Amino acid sequence: MSEESGGVVVYWRPMCPYCIRLLTQIRFTQLEFTKVNIWKHPDAAAxxxxxxxxxxxxxxxxxxxxxxxxxxxxxxxxxxxxxAPHLLSGAADGS
Incomplete structure (x- = not known):
């Protein structure tokens, strides 16, 4: 996946409470990321x-x-x- 080399990729699956928590938290940072559902993408699961x-x-x-x-x-x-500090330009740092 091309996003892996320079960006943020979140591998997740539906109904995972840990995924929901992290995805919700990082949405509020405005950090750009790509979501990949491992149940739909066997390569991602591997x-x-x-x-x-x-x-x-x-x-x-x-x-x-x-x-x-x-x-x-x-x-x-x-x-x-x-x-990847360039991804934080415009993202709230709320750590």
């Missing part, structure tokens, strides 16, 4: 398993290609500041 010890643990997020399994909003924003 990627998540590859970085989550064989499990389909979601949310899994990539920031500029660096994977994080079930990060907090603060951890996600810290990774964006470190690896």
């Amino acid at each position: 990627f998540v398993r590859s970085v989550a010890d064989g499990n389909e643990t979601v949310p899994t997020v990539t920031v500029a290609g660096r994977a994080m399994v079930n990060p907090s909003k603060g951890e996600l924003l810290e990774a964006v500041r470190a690896y």
Whole structure:
């Protein structure tokens, strides 16, 4: 997925309370990101398993290609500041 290399990608699945929480929290930051439903995209599910010890643990997020399994909003924003700070221009920092 091309977004992986330079942006934020949130791998999620429906009915996941952890996904809902993180997605809701980052929506309020105005951070641009791409959502990928692992139940609709087998390649995405395989990627998540590859970085989550064989499990389909979601949310899994990539920031500029660096994977994080079930990060907090603060951890996600810290990774964006470190690896993709250009994505924060215009986004509220509310960490």
